[in-house]
Amino acid sequence: MNLELSDEQTAVRELAAAFTDREVAPYAAEWDRAESVDRAVVGKLAKLGFLGLTIPEEYGGSGGDHLSYCLVLEELGRGDSAVRGIVSVSLGLVAKSVNAYGTEEQKRHWLPRLTSGEALGCFALTEPGTGSDAANLTTRAVRDGDHWLISGAKMFITNGTWAEVALVFARTGEPGHRGVTAFLVPTDLPGFGRTLIHGKLGLRGQATAELSFDAVRVPDSARLGAEGKGFSVAMAALAKGRMSVAAGCVGIARACLDAAVGYAKEREQFGRPIAGHQLVQELISDIAVDVDAARLLTWRVADHIERGLPFATESSVAKLFASEAAVRAANNALQVFGGYGFIDEYPVGKLLRDARVMTLYEGTSQIHKLLIGRALTGVSAF
Template sequence: MPDYGPRPVERHLPTEEARDLLTLVRDLAQREIAPVAADEEATGRFPRDTFALLSRSGLLGLPYPGAYGGGDQPYEVYLQVLEELAAARLTVGLGVSVHSLSCHALAAYGTDEQRGTHLPDMLGGGLLGAYCLSEPSAGSDAAALRTRAVRAGDAWVLEGTKAWITHGGIADFYTVFARTGDAGPRGITAFLVPGDAPGLGAAAPERKMGMKGSPTAQVHLDGVRVPDTRRLGAEGQGFAIALDALDAGRLGIAACAVGLAQAALDAALGYALERRQFGRPVADFQGVRFLIADMATRIEAGRALYLAAARRRDEGASFTRQAAMAKLSCTDTAMQVTTDAVQVLGGYGYTADFPVERYLREAKMLQIVEGTNQIQRIVIARQLLGPESR
């Protein structure tokens, strides 16, 4: 398969340390991740060794406090790291985003003792996390979840099934949201569940059209006993914790989408400059040039949108609406850009000998995860019109 190589992205970073970090990540991604991405995706191999390397390199805990093994990096920097990783292989970029999401409840709502006990291993000790909110009958309507946690002395017993769980069956820990009270969002509580807890199991991974190297599976909780010391936040606070995490997680998806789109543009540029028809490169034809111009413009706009939202988060300002806008726009961009990349390559773009057909299959998933793009529109409209609007 031809390898045209990535083109460096012009980045505006807040510190020299951040510039050095992005250089390190880019070199690591192109040396360790990109060369094997196509083969491993084709065979459905999850790159656990890559995640161990990222953990040793301090890249699994970038936006979290250094006191607990994190990188003390602002979201503005962390998201650009995700973009570079996703450009090399979406399974890796998305996996880092999901891992960060699964650490959020403990980092933001855990006690000092809980953070000191668990967070260092989660951020830099080689562990891999999963985030368990969705269920077979509660996807977009996450507040309707049925998994239940019943108090049993100084512990809780969890029963239920979670669905569409990235890293399901291979994670070392799961942030699980379960019902401890009445129906509705106020009856939900968050728990930190070890991956080897008795009674916790996973179904066979889903058979997906893309991202075959990233396992997505149902997770079954059959009488899983969790001590109260692993309850995160107050009883009934779980749904608020979940939504808070999703705001940040949607920015992660947006950054991954831009990375995937950038990889597709790079492939299209390389092909258009090399492929000759009618005695000249196809890059000379206006139809191709206009496609490439539109692809590049959409990517730049998406990158600016997710970074603007990230800076609001770093400043401590509300960013729910901006996160939803970034997730919506960037994932739609990834879908359009990967579609156009296939068109630039013509018949070759439809074959597995070139990466753009894989990028197209992967892009579709990004419009669905962590809230479909229809849900993002609901969030944006409610933020603009008020919660009582329909």
């Protein structure tokens, strides 16, 4: 794996860093309090090409490689995980799936809209009764001539109330993963309901929603991929998606490191900056090691994707480690801040709240341990 960034990758990283410092980080606390990111940020992300990374230019994308994508998501994650999540889902899970599985017509219709920010996408897999066990989903799509009628409910859907298109996974056949089909469903269709979820511990600025489908009618041309192959579409999206969560976690851990180092040099106790106390240095160096290790594991996934090597297990390893590392880093940073870490005036409380969900979504830490264990032993413990 080449650890030296190309000139192009360095430029993308600098662009994302400057954007984060100017347009994201200064507003993150305000958006958190208001429980909503300012939607104007979507157009700004699109303008810089951040909603079209890795998507071919002929469909409105900005091209680029997966390491560039990780660099951008790390920077955005450093500024506000709620903003990073908008990109991870709309581009990482939805646009990339359309690019990988869509018909020419679907690509021409949706990709220019998604990459320009005219439309946002959401990824609707989880249901009230099925989270980790997603293959048992119960939302149904029933054939109605050359159309489908979709009925059911989805839970915890990122971008749910913002999205113009939902990538919906529904049961069209037998129980289990072989009976699942994917559909691209415009969210303004009759019967499509959405309710914003309030009271989240973290990611408060993000539009997380419950979706409901009451016989939502879509043409067969809205099907993404073959009938019964929807679960493969979902798993392929998540294998890459986990890399983007991991990159966002590196960003969180970096924000923790910056905050902890800055505060430790200013705050004095026992007649000297707390940075001069060995146990405070231990907290800081533990965060630094987590940043480096999480980043290297994340970059390894991007490297495997670019070289056409298998990457699903590497992606699980990176997501498992980086998400746990982000929580550890935020906890350590809060400890450095002492009582001041516990109040809103300082950034580390929010970093800890935002970090906490990373070990839950796109596969919990337990599920990733089972995936890694299955890959190593050939035995499924599910």
